[in-house]
Amino acid sequence: MRGDKYTYLTTAIDYANGPPHIGHAFEKIGADAMVRYRRLKGEQVRFVIGMDEHGLKVLQSAEAAGVTPQAWADGIASKFEEMWRALGISNDDFIRTTQPRHHRAVEVMIERMQAADDLYRGKYEGLYCVGCEAFKTDAELVSVATLEAAAEAGTGADGVAGGVHSEGLTAEERVARLRCPIHPSRQLVWSQEENWFFRLSRYGERLLKLLAERPEFVQPESRRNEIRRVLEGGLEDISVSRSRLGWGVPWPGDPEHTVYVWIDALTNYLSAVGFPDPGYGQFWPADVHVIGKDITRFHCIYWPAMLMSAEVELPRTVWGHGFVTFGGAKVSKSEGGARVDLTELVELRGADALRYFLLREVPWNGDGEISAQRYDERYTSDLANNLGNLVNRVISMIERYREGVVPPGAQTALDPEIAAALVRYRGAMDANLLQQGAAAAIELGQAANAFVGDRAPWNQAKDPALAGELDATLASLARALAAIASMLFPFMPAKMTDLASRLGLEAPLPLESLAALELAGRRMHKGEVLFPRPQE
Ligand SMILES: [Zn+2]
CATH class of the missing domain: 1.10.730.10 (Isoleucyl-tRNA Synthetase; Domain 1)
Incomplete structure (x- = not known):
């Protein structure tokens, strides 16, 4: 570690399309425990969380509520910040992707990727999942028929492996017959536009080498194996702009386009520490990006490839935690997230008891069920x-x-x-x-x-x-x-x-x-009961 570099720890920035729920809270609480532990060890830590405020889902939510997307994002951001205060989250900063400091960092990243000849204009046709804010390839989709069979068998969409063959189908047939397994109830959108593309395919070999040389880059190991399999299957170039979506960072030099929301969002880890000003080196590279296991592909493939392209040092570790289920229902950031009211859960026995319970009950390197x-x-x-x-x-x-x-x-x-x-x-x-x-x-x-x-x-x-x-x-x-x-x-x-x-x-x-603690002479006082027993 460099002399006076901070330990820099981040969580995923939460998507501003709904209020905070237990899936968001689990991630922030776990990351906060990691941060507080490091501070107890004497490390100087920078802890950043925030909001991802662009993209189609935010625009749709704002339209449904009859407000501007900025007003919508402001309202959601204040709900999140209030919840993090209530839960005792000790973040040093709260980055929002609508802030000017962030736009500037995204522009510089795009310019550097352009300078590396990694961006080109191309035509894109394909299925887009608004839930994921991502284009989906055949390998990542499931058929409606498979989902119906799974529902009948009572296994749900969670266990359905992706993989369909859609060649020969029309756009309408694809929309009617295919679904994203993470968002099985959402209809996919057929999208056809001229976009900017990122030459992701150039980086497959380098990313495999990265996993071999620095296995700690993706943790825990189960997540690393998933990423390795994706890389071994080969990478395709990805579309990184949108021509008809006005709610985003305008593409530098091509204002008809906005920057794809994931390219935008991932850059928050740099913009929050002042990139591209030289002072960002006091924090960067990030020591740990704490994220959910559903977004490892973006953090362990797109993000390091973007950084390699822009010649920025890579983060040390991406930690992909699992999901909490409540009495059997999935409580992720996407579907089913609102089934438990987080505010009620906090009020039940207080924030600290909830923090302890979640982290004692659900392994930080896997999934767990609570009730x-x-x-x-x-x-x-x-x-x-x-x-x-x-x-x-x-x-x-x-x-x-x-x-x-x-x-x-x-x-x-x-x-x-x-x-x-x-x-x-x-x-x-x-x-x-x-x-x-x-x-x-x-x-x-x-x-x-x-x-x-x-x-x-x-x-x-x-x-x-x-x-x-x-x-x-x-x-x-x-x-x-x-x-x-x-x-x-x-x-x-x-x-x-x-x-x-x-x-x-x-x-x-x-x-x-x-280790060598001497408490002699300290005056103690008992006080009220520290953990009152639940009322019978
Ligand atoms: Zn999806």
């Missing part, structure tokens, strides 16, 4: 019973036996457990395995609760000869709580800041300082 019942069980067992109970017991005993001040005390059998939990935690968090990171903290809570039972401090307190033993018990338990407050801070920032203040700390401590 209201599971939320109750997790909350009760992990937070109310394990952690909440530990906090209450330990601080109560320090108040009762030592007037609220942590005594100096020798190491006990609990201290090596704290050290071991920290090692497991860091190993998991460094690999972005957030679920295992949270588990390591909760397991330390269990170990500390068991330690209280074993040491029976209430018996130690009865015998003045055991005062030193009692001091050691209480000091070790205080250290365990301080470690847990730091370990769970990326998951529950507000609750763990609250816990830290009850332990007499200004904030959860940096991870480095936990």
Whole structure:
């Protein structure tokens, strides 16, 4: 890493065609936990999220609502920003693709790709999915008949593999018979226009070489294998402008066209750090682009190819997380996203409990299912019973036996457990395995609760000869709580800041300082119940 370069982490910018839902929230919460963990390690982090505000879908939504597309995008953007504040997302910037700073970066990217002779005018005919904002090849489509058979078999569109043969069909027949498997209920649009094309086909070999030389470029591994298969199948040039869509960045030197929304959107990662001004090198290359698994093709093929063409350094890692399903229904960014009301879910037990639950329940490197019942069980067992109970017991005993001040005390059998939990935690968090990171903290809570039972401090307190033993018990338990407050801070920032203040700390401590932690002399206070039990 260069001397004073920031760790730069981004999420996908959300598409401004509807309000935020749990699919968006899962991504921001996971990325925020990654960012907060890195800050706890002492890294200087730049964390950027934002909105993708151009494209046909936004235009259609605005028209349906009877407002201008900008007014529509403004309204959606403020809803998203409000939700991210409520969820404790610690982003440093919120980039919007309608901002002048972004338009300028897109123009420079197009100019550089032009200078590399990678752009040319050509005629395009084909099926366009408005849901994906992308042209679809035969390999990416399914037939209506296949979808109907899947629906009858009860398997749904999710498991249907793409691949049709449409040669010989008319445009009308294609529209009637074919669908995008990601948006099975949306009719495709037959599009015929003269466009600008990007010579993506030039980059297939270089991208395969990239995956071989830098496997960490696409993570987790399952995502990398998907991308490799696409590359091995060969790449076609892609259309990168639209001639009839007025809602976008005008094509430099050809204002009849707008820049294709994905080329526009991907460039946000550069525009948010000031590209093309030289200062952007303080942040770029991005260390991690956090995205959903449905858009890996854009981030792991189009984006690096664009950057190679424009001679800009490539990001280090693209992390493709999976999807959350709620009681069996898919909660992605596309179809079915509105089936769970995110605002209600946040209000149920607060933002921190929801953050913890999602990241503890759904693996960050795969898919997972959640339900209201599971939320109750997790909350009760992990937070109310394990952690909440530990906090209450330990601080109560320090108040009762030592007037609220942590005594100096020798190491006990609990201290090596704290050290071991920290090692497991860091190993998991460094690999972005957030679920295992949270588990390591909760397991330390269990170990500390068991330690209280074993040491029976209430018996130690009865015998003045055991005062030193009692001091050691209480000091070790205080250290365990301080470690847990730091370990769970990326998951529950507000609750763990609250816990830290009850332990007499200004904030959860940096991870480095936990190894040789001395809390003697700190004044603790118990406060209200940290995780109230759900009302029966
Ligand atoms: Zn689609």
